[in-house]
Amino acid sequence: xxxEVSLEDRLWMVGKMxxxxxxxxxxxxxxxxxxxxxxxRYTACLAEAVRSSTRREFDLMMQRLVADLGNRHTWFRxxxxxxxxxxxxxxxxxxxxxxxxxxxxxxxxxxxMVTLNGRTPEEWMEEARLYLRSRDERLREEEWQRVxxxxxxxxxxxxEFDDGLRRRSVTVCRTLPDSxxxxxxxxxxxxxxxxxxxxPSFADPAYEEAAVAWVTRVSSADALVVDxxxxxxxxxxxxxLRAVMERPWPWWTEFAADVGLLWRRSGGEGEFSIRPDxxxxxxxxxxxxxxxxxxxxxxxxxxxxxxxxxxxDFVMPLLVTKRAIVLGETTSGSTGQPVIFQHAGFSMGVGAxxxxxxxxxxxxxVGLRPDVFVEMSPDDLSSGRDLALALALELLASNG
Numbered sequence: 419x420x421x422e423v424s425l426e427d428r429l430w431m432v433g434k435m436x437x438x439x440x441x442x443x444x445x446x447x448x449x450x451x452x453x454x455x456x457x458x459r460y461t462a463c464l465a466e467a468v469r470s471s472t473r474r475e476f477d478l479m480m481q482r483l484v485a486d487l488g489n490r491h492t493w494f495r496x497x498x499x500x501x502x503x504x505x506x507x508x509x510x511x512x513x514x515x516x517x518x519x520x521x522x523x524x525x526x527x528x529x530x531m532v533t534l535n536g537r538t539p540e541e542w543m544e545e546a547r548l549y550l551r552s553r554d555e556r557l558r559e560e561e562w563q564r565v566x567x568x569x570x571x572x573x574x575x576x577x578e579f580d581d582g583l584r585r586r587s588v589t590v591c592r593t594l595p596d597s598x599x600x601x602x603x604x605x606x607x608x609x610x611x612x613x614x615x616x617x618p619s620f621a622d623p624a625y626e627e628a629a630v631a632w633v634t635r636v637s638s639a640d641a642l643v644v645d646x647x648x649x650x651x652x653x654x655x656x657x658x659l660r661a662v663m664e665r666p667w668p669w670w671t672e673f674a675a676d677v678g679l680l681w682r683r684s685g686g687e688g689e690f691s692i693r694p695d696x697x698x699x700x701x702x703x704x705x706x707x708x709x710x711x712x713x714x715x716x717x718x719x720x721x722x723x724x725x726x727x728x729x730x731d732f733v734m735p736l737l738v739t740k741r742a743i744v745l746g747e748t749t750s751g752s753t754g755q756p757v758i759f760q761h762a763g764f765s766m767g768v769g770a771x772x773x774x775x776x777x778x779x780x781x782x783x784v785g786l787r788p789d790v791f792v793e794m795s796p797d798d799l800s801s802g803r804d805l806a807l808a809l810a811l812e813l814l815a816s817n818g
Contacts, residue, residue, distance in 0.1 A: 421473060421498060427762040428467040428476055434759060435480065435494065435766055436460045439487070442757045444675050444698065444772040448488040448553060448783050459483070473499070477764070478549075478569070484766075485549050489782075490752040491727070491769035492551070498763030502592040503567045504575055508539060509794065510559050515539040516796050517579075519648075524588045528800025530580040535572060542566050553783055556723050557750060567592060601625060604632035607643065607811065614807075616645040620652030620728045633661045633713050641716040641814040643807065647746060651727025651753075659732055661712040662742075666705040667735035668776035670753070673700050679770055683755075702776075706735075716817055717742040718810035721788055726750030733786055738776060743813050744788040745806045751785030 440456070443449075451459055463483060470476040473496065480494040505521035508531055517529040525531075534542060539562075546562040546569065578587045602625055603616040613636035617629050636642060642662070659667075674680035675698040684690050689702040719733055719742045730749050736742040756767035773781050790813070792806040 423473045432463050432467045438768040442768045442770040445489040450486045485551050489769040491754045491756045494766045497765045533578040602629045612641045613639045614643045626655045637712050643718045645720040646729045647722040648724045649729035654728045654731040663708050664711045667739050669703040670773035673772040716814050719744045720806050721746040723747045745790040749785040751783050
């Protein structure tokens with residue numbers, strides 16, 4: 419049963435979100451709302467909050483607001499009324515949508531999806547348009563699949579697909595979101611010589627601890643492949659990074675609109691400067707110095723367009739220092755220490771830090787470009803062939 423939100427709570431949350439954005443928001447470059455139009459949007463949101471007759475209407479209004487801000491570390495969510503997803507992820511390849519991951523036996527990777535509840539993926543993507551924060555089309559193709567389950571109440575979905583012989587359909591029931599993520603997967607690719615570690619998430623310290631334990635176990639291996647494809651982040655995995663870094667490494671160059679926030683983050687270290695126009699401050703941290711690394715062998719890292727946030731925190735130093743060969747797709751391009759508040763069963767966050775690469779090049783909404791680009795194909799999906807992993811093994815062997 420949906421709990422109503424009082425008028426007082428609605429107005430409080432609109433006011434709080436607008437105050438948070440005015441003080442902390444560091445991403446106006448990507449916003450579809452210009453700063454000089456912010457007051458007008460505030461007035462419009464107040465009026466809409468008063469008119470909202472249900473909790474759902476209010477939630478969707480606030481989600482449209484944060485979508486227009488265009489930053490994936492800025493959000494508004496109803497945490498008391500979470501809706502499950504459909505248990506699959508699709509990718510558009512050559513004009514068709516294919517299953518990449520699936521919890522349903524009938525929908526294997528490489529299966530071509532035709533419709534979901536009678537509508538094509540393109541139609542659902544258009545339905546979600548007002549709620550998508552990403553500007554990049556490749557990221558919007560991922561994002562709508564997370565947005566649509568929150569927009570539609572249907573618990574049963576009829577999925578029509580092409581199995582290569584004929585069109586078929588399967589009915590699935592959406593599953594409630596599980597706060598638990600997959601634990602890291604660790605195995606030998608070449609016994610006692612080449613190790614593999616897949617880390618699907620950094621959302622719990624236990625995942626990083628398990629990853630470090632495996633790196634410790636294989637410390638004498640010639641080479642290690644770390645797979646962070648699909649890892650959308652969590653907490654920055656500093657311990658895992660230190661376990662494989664044997665050279666000094668840089669951190670992001672950071673901008674914040676709130677000077678005090680950034681000064682406290684800097685701890686007085688590195689280069690700190692106020693922008694001439696007074697719009698905020700920039701911090702260039704000093705290089706991190708390596709401790710005694712656990713693993714000194716050759717290293718490859720696998721990434722894709724879903725690799726984001728703290729997973730990008732992990733990849734960036736390895737990429738820019740050439741400690742690892744990075745293979746796959748350009749990453750998501752979003753990090754940044756949100757300021758978070760919770761009220762009346764809702765959670766809201768505002769992206770307070772804008773990161774750039776250590777040399778000043780853009781990162782937000784750009785991502786990290788791998789050393790070796792690997793394109794996914796329908797044949798790779800259906801056959802189970804992992805081209806990125808195969809190329810990583812080939813390159814690690816040639817560098818040996």
